[in-house]
Amino acid sequence: MRETQAQIIRAMGVKPTIDPSAEIRRRVRFLKDYVDATGTRGFVLGISGGLDSTLAGRLAQLAVDELRAEGMDADFIAVRLPYQVQHDEDDAQAALAFIQPRTSQVFNVGPAVDGIQQEYTAATGEPISDFTKGNAKARVRMVAQYAIAGQQNLVVVGTDHGAESVTGFFTKFGDGGADILPLHGLNKRQNRALLRELGAPAALADKVPTADLLDVSPGRSDEQELGLGYDQIDDYLEGREVPVEVAEAIEHRYRISRHKRTLPVTVSDSWWREE
Numbered sequence: 414m415r416e417t418q419a420q421i422i423r424a425m426g427v428k429p430t431i432d433p434s435a436e437i438r439r440r441v442r443f444l445k446d447y448v449d450a451t452g453t454r455g456f457v458l459g460i461s462g463g464l465d466s467t468l469a470g471r472l473a474q475l476a477v478d479e480l481r482a483e484g485m486d487a488d489f490i491a492v493r494l495p496y497q498v499q500h501d502e503d504d505a506q507a508a509l510a511f512i513q514p515r516t517s518q519v520f521n522v523g524p525a526v527d528g529i530q531q532e533y534t535a536a537t538g539e540p541i542s543d544f545t546k547g548n549a550k551a552r553v554r555m556v557a558q559y560a561i562a563g564q565q566n567l568v569v570v571g572t573d574h575g576a577e578s579v580t581g582f583f584t585k586f587g588d589g590g591a592d593i594l595p596l597h598g599l600n601k602r603q604n605r606a607l608l609r610e611l612g613a614p615a616a617l618a619d620k621v622p623t624a625d626l627l628d629v630s631p632g633r634s635d636e637q638e639l640g641l642g643y644d645q646i647d648d649y650l651e652g653r654e655v656p657v658e659v660a661e662a663i664e665h666r667y668r669i670s671r672h673k674r675t676l677p678v679t680v681s682d683s684w685w686r687e688e
């Protein structure tokens with residue numbers, strides 16, 4: 414295995430093989446212990462219909478079920494955060510039906526995002542690009558989740574995991590902004606395996622991953638945007654041999670996204686000087 418590959422695998426914490434049921438137990442216990450130790454009341458998470466939030470949402474609900482059975486007044490708020498009307502709303506509803514959240518809410522990010530779009534043009538005299546607007550959607554979702562968390566003494570669940578973290582494929586302080594990451598150390602196929610173990614419908618576990626941030630191409634697949642397949646990223650993270658150009662593409666993305674996996678850089682930091 415390439416030395417860089419070994420270093421990246423260590424940093425991402427991905428194991429070559431997992432026991433899905435043991436991973437589920439470990440992660441539910443983690444969510445419960447965290448709430449218990451911090452005096453918070455539970456969790457809030459945006460549910461998109463994609464597989465990561467379906468998994469993290471189900472884990473959060475299982476944790477809350479157990480906390481409530483133990484006498485704690487815990488809650489999980491699953492929040493739909495569409496930009497106006499979501500093209501795959503049916504999948505989001507199927508995800509909610511599977512998760513069975515104690516509480517669910519709908520918070521349309523459309524008016525806030527459109528407000529930012531208008532003010533951007535008013536301020537700069539130029540239109541905001543669809544790409545930048547897409548990141549604003551992810552950031553408004555973060556703001557909405559923190560509003561709910563702040564009012565209700567909840568923590569914001571993030572869905573970051575090895576196969577996204579390694580390429581920095583998330584919006585900084587958008588979906589990357591969260592308090593607790595129950596999927597840390599898993600790659601994409603391992604997320605699917607946990608969902609299957611939990612009994613999720615195949616349509617949810619097998620769904621094509623999409624950031625779904627662009628107005629111009631709703632539901633464009635992550636793989637199309639990245640130019641890399643999750644199977645390739647997953648193989649890399651499991652320590653398997655991948656074509657050298659794939660390894661180099663992953664390592665390049667890993668290097669240039671380092672700033673997204675650290676706290677804001679300060680005058681005392683030097684990591685950014687290293688190659």
Ligand SMILES: Nc1ncnc2c1ncn2[C@@H]1O[C@H](COP(=O)(O)OP(=O)(O)OC[C@H]2O[C@@H]([n+]3cccc(C(=O)O)c3)[C@H](O)[C@@H]2O)[C@@H](O)[C@H]1O
Nearest residue numbers: 548551577581582583584585588623624625626635638672
């Ligand atoms: N070297 C550096 N040191 C410190 N900060 C640096 C920096 N370079 C950029 N930055 C800052 O970071 C910003 C760029 O980062 P960011 O705003 O995140 O933007 P960026 O990384 O360009 O775009 C986010 C990417 O993540 C994808 N995404 C987003 C959300 C969800 C998902 C999904 O998987 O579903 C995927 C999205 O499709 C897009 O390709 C810059 O505007 C700048 O403020």
Ligand SMILES: Nc1ncnc2c1ncn2[C@@H]1O[C@H](COP(=O)(O)OP(=O)(O)OP(=O)(O)O)[C@@H](O)[C@H]1O
Nearest residue numbers: 459460461463464465466494495572588622623624
């Ligand atoms: N339309 C949406 N409604 C609610 N939450 C959303 C929406 N879009 C994104 N999110 C939140 O942002 C997170 C990051 O999006 P991302 O696409 O990486 O995950 P996903 O949609 O859950 O799964 P997948 O990567 O398989 O599409 C989601 O897990 C979810 O918490």
Ligand SMILES: [Mg+2]
Nearest residue numbers: 461463623624
């Ligand atoms: Mg998605």
